[in-house]
Amino acid sequence: MVTRVALTGLTSAASVVSLTLTGPGGGPPTPLEWGTAPLTVAALPRVTYVAHRGGAREVPENSMAGLMAAYRRGTAHVLDFDTRLLRDGTPVVFHDPTLDRTTYRDGEVGALDAAEWQGVRLRPRASLPGAWRPERPPTVAEVLDRLGGRIVLMLEAKDPRGLDRLAALIRDRGLTRSVFVNSNDPEVARRAHRLGLLAQLWRSARQMRTDRPERWRSYIDLLDVDIKARDADLVRAVRSGVPRVWAHTVLTPRQRDRALALGCDGVITDVPGRLARHPVRALRVSGGPGR
Template sequence: MTWVIAHRGASFAETENTLPAFERAIADGADFVEFDVQMSVDGEPVVFHDEDLDRLTPLTGPLRRRRAAELREVGVATLDEVLDVVRGRIGVMAELKNANRYRSFPFVERVVAKLSPEHVVISFQSRALLDARRLAPELRLVQHVGPRVSIRAAARYAWGVGFWDSAVTPRGLARARALGLATAVFTVNDEARTRELVALGVDGLFTDRPDRLRAVLRRPG
């Protein structure tokens, strides 16, 4: 069965990476919620995608220069708040964002300390995942692959790999499976494309519309 992974929560219906988006993803029948973790200037892991705050909040400039209390006032949840809502109700895929930008606090260590063994950690940065593995070897790791990190390299430490939809190929999927890796593709909102990827044997699909993807998977192709 293909996993439905709610990309930043049910981000078509609700504001991405917010508690309502995660509640909606649970109601929509997603198997996992995926969200992005960064860190405030005072060392609190928070859930937000963009490096800057301008697009989704009244604040401007880099998130990492703001205190957690300021961020909470404009709807940016802490990692603790998100985990309190989703733990035991849905699978968790936490993406480590911009892990190389933090110098004052041990970012990966602070995030991993809050996660449980059943959670999945994702990153584009292999260094962040290697740090996570060193700190918590029981966690499952997903490496987004591409020009900087190959499938074969990821297989040395990862449980799974993520592909851009525009870059995934049958050959790449076959190579990942041969190496024992789980596979996921992002971001998929189209019914026809969903069916193509399911036919190729992809394990999971990141989507902004988990309700629609779940409905497609329930209907005979």
């Protein structure tokens, strides 16, 4: 099965890419798959859509059901998830340091071991569309085994102590060109690069005011910038020489259109389905052309 991705309207930095995802005969989208070999970042389109935590306003965040739903819907080219370490060193898919917000339990994630993790159940938010059952948060190995090589993945190493373990999981599956490893710390990103991984660095709007992103271009594959940043700061990131610059966390078509008009070549969004339904509109922005 192949998703048809029609990219139109790329004529200038202010007239950017429109994403249309349809299945055969114009029907519902089919999963993004490219042949039998592992899909790598080389297959990504000029403008990339990322489902943040699987699309956290459309599916239960960081859940296997949510990630699989986002994959099957075909409204994103990349699936993002967060990782933390259990007490025994097992990397699991989870955002917060505690269980309180998204599960039926409380306490520290790092206080549990793999056996105890089997009893954790996610608590789907009532505001999510559709019906979702409680389920155990997956391990990183389970997500890599289910989706690795079928779609590009992006994982954030919330606990840098686990970077070597994450690298081993990715290398053992032949996915070093298929998985971005994300951090807010340039030194962690540098370590990821030295481990042979695709290094991603995210920055807040406040950090971007004083950042000099050109310093990172020798070891950063993807710069992940805050959509709330000033136009000038976004343009400086785009012109840094880092190969890819994607904006987070995009929630509205207008935010997406601004990011693309300023030269970003991807958006990280909680609502990939919503953005796919709204064509890109050209915006005039103060930053001028992109790269």
